[in-house]
Amino acid sequence: MFKKVFILSAALALGMLSCKKSPEEAETTSSGYQGQGKSPIVPTVDKPIQKQWRGVWAFNDSTTFFSNQFDGARLNGVAYDGDDHYTIWVTAENTPINVSPWYGFKVWSTEARDIKVELKYQDSRSRYYPKISTDGRTFKPLDSIYFKPINPGEGEFGLGAAPESAELTISVTENPTWITAQELYTSSVVQEWVDSLSQKPFIENYPIGLSKEKRTMKVMEINENKEAKKALMIISRQHPPEVTGFIVMKSFIETITGDSDLAKAFRQEHVVFNVPLMNPDGADNGHWRHNMGGIDLNRDWQNFNQPETRNVRDFLVEKDKDYDFVFGADFHSTWDDIYYPIDTTATGEKGKIIFDWIENISERLPQKQTNVRASDDIENTMVSSKYFYVHHGMPAIVFELGDNTSRAFLKEKGKVAAEEIMKLLLEK
Numbered sequence: 001m002f003k004k005v006f007i008l009s010a011a012l013a014l015g016m017l018s019c020k021k022s023p024e025e026a027e028t029t030s031s032g033y034q035g036q037g038k039s040p041i042v043p044t045v046d047k048p049i050q051k052q053w054r055g056v057w058a059f060n061d062s063t064t065f066f067s068n069q070f071d072g073a074r075l076n077g078v079a080y081d082g083d084d085h086y087t088i089w090v091t092a093e094n095t096p097i098n099v100s101p102w103y104g105f106k107v108w109s110t111e112a113r114d115i116k117v118e119l120k121y122q123d124s125r126s127r128y129y130p131k132i133s134t135d136g137r138t139f140k141p142l143d144s145i146y147f148k149p150i151n152p153g154e155g156e157f158g159l160g161a162a163p164e165s166a167e168l169t170i171s172v173t174e175n176p177t178w179i180t181a182q183e184l185y186t187s188s189v190v191q192e193w194v195d196s197l198s199q200k201p202f203i204e205n206y207p208i209g210l211s212k213e214k215r216t217m218k219v220m221e222i223n224e225n226k227e228a229k230k231a232l233m234i235i236s237r238q239h240p241p242e243v244t245g246f247i248v249m250k251s252f253i254e255t256i257t258g259d260s261d262l263a264k265a266f267r268q269e270h271v272v273f274n275v276p277l278m279n280p281d282g283a284d285n286g287h288w289r290h291n292m293g294g295i296d297l298n299r300d301w302q303n304f305n306q307p308e309t310r311n312v313r314d315f316l317v318e319k320d321k322d323y324d325f326v327f328g329a330d331f332h333s334t335w336d337d338i339y340y341p342i343d344t345t346a347t348g349e350k351g352k353i354i355f356d357w358i359e360n361i362s363e364r365l366p367q368k369q370t371n372v373r374a375s376d377d378i379e380n381t382m383v384s385s386k387y388f389y390v391h392h393g394m395p396a397i398v399f400e401l402g403d404n405t406s407r408a409f410l411k412e413k414g415k416v417a418a419e420e421i422m423k424l425l426l427e428k
């Protein structure tokens with residue numbers, strides 16, 4: 001009995017420890033990221049989550065309205081403070097959780113007016129700089145004159161550097177204005193992109209299973225030469241708010257499917273499998289990080305308690321019979337651009353291609369230095385890249401992009417990353 005209690009509390013303590021050492025929360029100093037430590041196994045059996053109440057909040061004699069009735073929204077409470085000033089609460093789906101306080105709401109008013117909105121977060125500071133849209137599709141950063149940080153942070157990296165909260169000035173009209181933490185890439189927006197690429201004769205997409213909330217998970221297969229036997233596995237959005245990782249992945253895939261001679265030659269020898277949205281429920285429900293099982297999917301590649309990771313595991317096991325997997329990448333976002341490869345002390349000669357690739361990308365993009373933090377710990381495969389390597393022998397990487405990295409640079413980086421991996425794989 002006592003032993004059981006001890007094991008449970010030890011597991012809980014380990015879970016919390018490993019949470020602090022996740023890539024997105026790597027400890028920082030003034031010199032930047034210090035990387036990951038050893039990762040004890042985190043329990044990934046279901047935990048309860050609270051779904052947000054969805055509806056419309058009406059204020060000021062029903063002249064001003066807030067709504068979270070759209071995919072990707074997150075708005076947990078609104079209070080009117082008087083004088084066209086509102087307080088908005090943003091809470092997580094459950095806790096403990098990595099602090100990625102996603103928010104998203106619509107606001108409109110029967111009379112055009114300027115309102116002030118203060119964002120308040122559950123156990124977090126203001127990580128995401130607000131994006132604004134008038135159609136829910138095209139977003140841009142809110143003009144800085146309308147953004148007032150409250151109690152600014154210190155230093156350059158991490159949550160401590162973010163303001164405690166933020167006050168936004170929004171010019172509302174009778175047409176809704178969308179305010180979101182990052183651009184909206186919900187399951188339907190991602191599927192539109194997949195469907196548009198699938199117009200090409202050598203691309204198809206098909207279901208690989210259901211998410212916890214029964215959304216269909218799809219893989220996109222880029223397969224021009226049916227004789228090709230080498231394969232790549234590319235995934236993103238295990239963590240819903242990590243949109244900048246998705247933007248780079250999107251550009252990476254578009255480059256591989258493009259019309260360049262390099263891409264054409266590459267596709268003669270390689271097939272690419274892409275799961276662009278690993279956590280569709282989390283994306284549509286405006287989650288900070290977890291799936292509908294209340295779990296960080298990128299801790300579930302050891303025990304596979306969640307359907308999303310199981311779907312991809314089963315898919316890979318099946319494809320591994322026909323293909324030799326030569327490269328894997330999982331795209332994420334954090335405070336700055338950073339690579340998490342597996343150290344060659346663990347992977348040997350086979351894993352060297354990842355380091356050559358990083359070097360080649362860095363040479364072509366000298367304007368932005370990217371941190372590299374290799375891990376030699378493959379004792380467990382909780383995170384995708386380690387599962388990819390240990391179980392399918394593919395050199396793999398967690399590719400992290402900064403939340404605020406310029407979108408033009410993200411696109412360029414995805415393109416360069418694709419060109420350089422195609423060159424290296426063709427040389428082999």
Ligand SMILES: [Zn+2]
Nearest residue numbers: 239242332333
């Ligand atoms: Zn992540």
